[in-house]
Amino acid sequence: MDRTRKIIRTSIVGIIVNIVLVGFKAFVGLVSGSVAVILDAVNNLSDVLSSTITIIGTKLSAKAPDKKHPYGHGRVEYITSAIISAIVLVTGVLSLKESIEKTITWQKAEYNAVSIIIIVGGIMAKIAVGIYFKKMGKTLTSGALTASGTDALSDAMLSGGTLLSALISLIWGVSTEGVIGIVISLFIIKTGIEIIKETFDSIIGTRADKELTEKLKEKLCSYENVNGCYDLALHNYGPNQIIGSAHIEVPDDMQAKEIHKLTRKISADIYVEFGIILTIGIYATNDGGSAEIIRADLDEIIKDYGGVLQIHGFYVDEEQKSVTFDLVIDFKADGQDICEKITNRIKEKYKEYTFHVVLDSDYSD
Secondary structure, eight states: OHHHHHHHHHHHHHHHHHHHHHHHHHHHHHHHTOHHHHHHHHHHHHHHHHHHHHHHHHHHHTSOOOSSOTTOSTTHHHHHHHHHHHHHHHHHHHHHHHHHHHHHHTOOOOOOHHHHHHHHHHHHHHHHHHHHHHHHHHHTTOHHHHHHHHHHHHHHHHHHHHHHHHHHHHHHOOOOHHHHHHHHHHHHHHHHHHHHHHHHHHHHOOOOOHHHHHHHHHHHTTSTTOOEEEEEEEEESSTTOEEEEEEEEEETTOOHHHHHHHHHHHHHHHHHHHOEEEEEEEEEEOOSHHHHHHHHHHHHHHTTSTTEEEEEEEEEETTTTEEEEEEEEOTTSOHHHHHHHHHHHHHHHOTTSEEEEEEEOOOOO
16 A cells, blocks of 8 residues: 555656646747647646556556456556557657648747746756656556656657757757657657557566576575475566465475475465465475486486476386476477477386476576
């Protein structure tokens, strides 16, 4: 709840600043006839709308889970980011149209000292808002705030172009309004496309943060009787809602009650330290004897195939004469083909055993 309040408070600050900028820039743009300044004002108005949408999206995403949405409503924030990026993109396209028309008609804008002061003030305000939004977006893991911060900093740079146009007009009397407007529009379009891409990546599902997965695996492997951690997969249901699973490798002579106590403690500790709901699966491991010999031969066979990242879950059941293991293969390689070739070679060497091989995915580093 505290996170929600902070995001809303940050957005309200942005709304107030942008409303002030809209008023000043619209006035200066209309008085001077500057399309670049007017476009800046329109862009600030779209920022007001973006912050409003951020507030609405944040409130919706904070709703408690229900029967229809058992994982909560956190992903609403991704939808919010997508709407903001669409607004930015549409603004850029409309601005480009107006700028091209202005270039064709080639009307000269009139600037004065007051115009320059207001433009400079707008640049400074946008830089301040952009830095503030990006800082809070990172602190609160809010994609919408981060996107708005990036947009604000882009606006500051583009307003710098408007300032340059004004100075050129005052010093040399040359009108560059249309050209500057086109440049501003293209930057707005570029920003919109980048935000859309980042948002869609989050919706589709991206690779878990490497630093986070390394810390999680280090934590999981720190417990007594845990010989390894594998298959770590994290699913993001909003910036603050991560649900995942992992396999740990334990000695095959551990009793069920010991495993129960261990996995319960691990899940509880992970939630307290990382805020992640983690389901723990078990791989049994055995050393020495035939297990050690077969594993050594398997390691040699794998050296002949590029793209194999890891073997895990290796276990030899002497009573059933069966061997199980998982192969993790790089996404760039033909995993199915490599898996079949490795499996056939190890089967050929140990005909008395049945091999059960799982082609696993490279979910995390």
